[in-house]
Amino acid sequence: MSHTVHSPTRPDVSTRTPALEVRGLGKSFHTGGLFSSQTVRALHHVDLTIGRGEIVALVGESGSGKSTLARCVARLEKPSEGAILLDGVDVLKRDRFQASRTFRSRLQMVFQDPFGSLNPVHRVEHFLRRSLVIHGKGGSGRRGTEEQTRHRLEELMTTVGLQADMLNSYPHELSGGQRQRVAIARALAVEPQVILADEPTSMLDVSVRIGVLNLMRKLRDEQGISMLYITHDLASARYLADRTAVMFAGEIVEEGESLDLLANPAHPYTQLLVSAVPDPARAGSYDPVQRARLRQAVMASTTCRFEGDPGQRCSAEEPVRHQVGDPLDRHWVRCHLYRPGAGGGHALSTEPQPAT
Amino acid sequence: MTVSQTSFGSHEPVLDVKNLTVKYIGDTRSTTAVDNVSFSIGAGEVFGLAGESGCGKSTIANSIMRLLKDPAKIAAGSISFGGRNVLAMSQDELRRFRWQDVAMVFQSAMNSLNPVLTIGEQMADIFTTHAGYSRQESLRRAAQLLELVRIDPGRLKSYPHQLSGGMRQRAVIAMAVALKPSLLILDEPTTALDVVVQQEIMAQIKDLQRELGFSVLFITHDMSLMVELSHRMAVMYGGRIVETAKAQDIYTTPGHPYTQALMGAFPPLTGPRVPLKGLPEGVKFQNIPDLTEIAPGHFVAPFDAEAAVFEGAAQ
Numbered sequence: 001m002s003h004t005v006h007s008p009t010r011p012d013v014s015t016r017t018p019a020l021e022v023r024g025l026g027k028s029f030h031t032g033g034l035f036s037s038q039t040v041r042a043l044h045h046v047d048l049t050i051g052r053g054e055i056v057a058l059v060g061e062s063g064s065g066k067s068t069l070a071r072c073v074a075r076l077e078k079p080s081e082g083a084i085l086l087d088g089v090d091v092l093k094r095d096r097f098q099a100s101r102t103f104r105s106r107l108q109m110v111f112q113d114p115f116g117s118l119n120p121v122h123r124v125e126h127f128l129r130r131s132l133v134i135h136g137k138g139g140s141g142r143r144g145t146e147e148q149t150r151h152r153l154e155e156l157m158t159t160v161g162l163q164a165d166m167l168n169s170y171p172h173e174l175s176g177g178q179r180q181r182v183a184i185a186r187a188l189a190v191e192p193q194v195i196l197a198d199e200p201t202s203m204l205d206v207s208v209r210i211g212v213l214n215l216m217r218k219l220r221d222e223q224g225i226s227m228l229y230i231t232h233d234l235a236s237a238r239y240l241a242d243r244t245a246v247m248f249a250g251e252i253v254e255e256g257e258s259l260d261l262l263a264n265p266a267h268p269y270t271q272l273l274v275s276a277v278p279d280p281a282r283a284g285s286y287d288p289v290q291r292a293r294l295r296q297a298v299m300a301s302t303t304c305r306f307e308g309d310p311g312q313r314c315s316a317e318e319p320v321r322h323q324v325g326d327p328l329d330r331h332w333v334r335c336h337l338y339r340p341g342a343g344g345g346h347a348l349s350t351e352p353q354p355a356t
Numbered sequence: 357m358t359v360s361q362t363s364f365g366s367h368e369p370v371l372d373v374k375n376l377t378v379k380y381i382g383d384t385r386s387t388t389a390v391d392n393v394s395f396s397i398g399a400g401e402v403f404g405l406a407g408e409s410g411c412g413k414s415t416i417a418n419s420i421m422r423l424l425k426d427p428a429k430i431a432a433g434s435i436s437f438g439g440r441n442v443l444a445m446s447q448d449e450l451r452r453f454r455w456q457d458v459a460m461v462f463q464s465a466m467n468s469l470n471p472v473l474t475i476g477e478q479m480a481d482i483f484t485t486h487a488g489y490s491r492q493e494s495l496r497r498a499a500q501l502l503e504l505v506r507i508d509p510g511r512l513k514s515y516p517h518q519l520s521g522g523m524r525q526r527a528v529i530a531m532a533v534a535l536k537p538s539l540l541i542l543d544e545p546t547t548a549l550d551v552v553v554q555q556e557i558m559a560q561i562k563d564l565q566r567e568l569g570f571s572v573l574f575i576t577h578d579m580s581l582m583v584e585l586s587h588r589m590a591v592m593y594g595g596r597i598v599e600t601a602k603a604q605d606i607y608t609t610p611g612h613p614y615t616q617a618l619m620g621a622f623p624p625l626t627g628p629r630v631p632l633k634g635l636p637e638g639v640k641f642q643n644i645p646d647l648t649e650i651a652p653g654h655f656v657a658p659f660d661a662e663a664a665v666f667e668g669a670a671q
Binding site: 062205206210235236238262273274276280288 | 408409550551552554555556559577578579580581583584603607614617618620621622623624625626629631632633634635
């Protein structure tokens, strides 16, 4: 692929502040009629930190709230409570009503559906040029010459592994993988610090998925971009992300270094997810009895593996975090005894139980 | 999951597809969606058909069910089911053939339930229409069917929107096996479902298969799932089968570069993190030759590593 390494224009002033920090984020949606006061809690007290140049995966089933979290962080949705810190600045306080251009130039999103996110009447060049013009990133200076813009456009295309002459193509002339690469190039055009990628590969053909994941890894390695990778595919989270956070019913229940988390899942929900991934290497490992036990533990667990540990006290009222294994793995699990008060219904509770 | 079926022996295949060619005929040009494809499925065998969107796998399923509509046309080849020629069946024969002999579960099957009828009415309908049972008897059997897929028979009175996606998919699968068909075609049966539910439904299909003994044609793009579930499988690319063998053989020693790319597209859950390549953007295989046997029961289309065409790839 490309050998042009785009040098980071922004020097890291303080490497200690995380690129993105989410504190106590909550979001409720109104349900029912106009005068109804019923709400559904989609997110509850979510804390998540993404370090500089770090890729964090957020995994969970559909309806677990992972896309809501991304939409709140991208300011497409107004959070009900909590704070979002970009570079240590609380953006919800700074730009109270909507996202500012400065915010957008630091945080970009890549969506799931590359067939829907690119306007079919424009050429590829239009999408990229628009990003450059709006954010004043035309050339090396604030306002570049046409030649510089042209150079930058070609550079962007090479970075994402596309040929420069595809700038003249319309979206329908490209394959799904190529379209998603254009969407990534569009996000890159504004030179963001953080990219939120919401299921960027789930609509793509299987054989090109790895290519897109590799591209994201390359961008992190070469440009130091931090990423939040949202997915339901645990195997790809393990492949791409440094750390993985598991979301269940609007809350993060477990988080840790990806390899360690998937090798030693501590929360029953994580165990359930891990055991459900098809893997030919352990074909025939499906065990209905074990499955029923895990479900039971997810829906109403009565014991916590840290019960009686004097170093890490359990609590049914507060969402205590227990540390799992080596502190270096930064692996923690929420206390199983904790019962959040009002939770939305979850798919698992309505599914029929497998026979025991 | 043990491969204990008698599919490789002298048993008469349930389904035999020979040199099937399907074309989509346009005004100015026509496209060959399925090109000279042959395979057979033995009694009680689970046969997987893997490939990406547009490779022709759903076209094959629709050919078997005789569901192809214009401009698609079966240009050559034969499909025989239990010795009968499917392509020569009359409308009356087809009506009996579908559902009683071969049943199909579509990708978005859970959306194919009628939203204004209860589950019970829709399930009882199968028995009153196809088996001629009384309404009472039909409802009793519908309840049994629901129990078969572990849904509370009380749900007979529910409307589809009152069930979760997984339950609806289970109900549709139960309806598909209602008349004890000898072949069940599953076209991406779990793609729209969550992983946890997906695995449980697949396990259930496996149980049903063991209990009722039908054969399965399983279509998906998820290689891991397919290897786990199938006895034998074929990999399709551009309307051609590029490799066919026992599922375990394809998993351990994939022969064709495309199969290798598909296998490499799924990162493993254990072991060290190794870089995977997948299929580079724009790589195309063209003029795929006929299969040759490289090991007993393992057929691969010969390929020339140099001849893989790189089209529009930024390399």
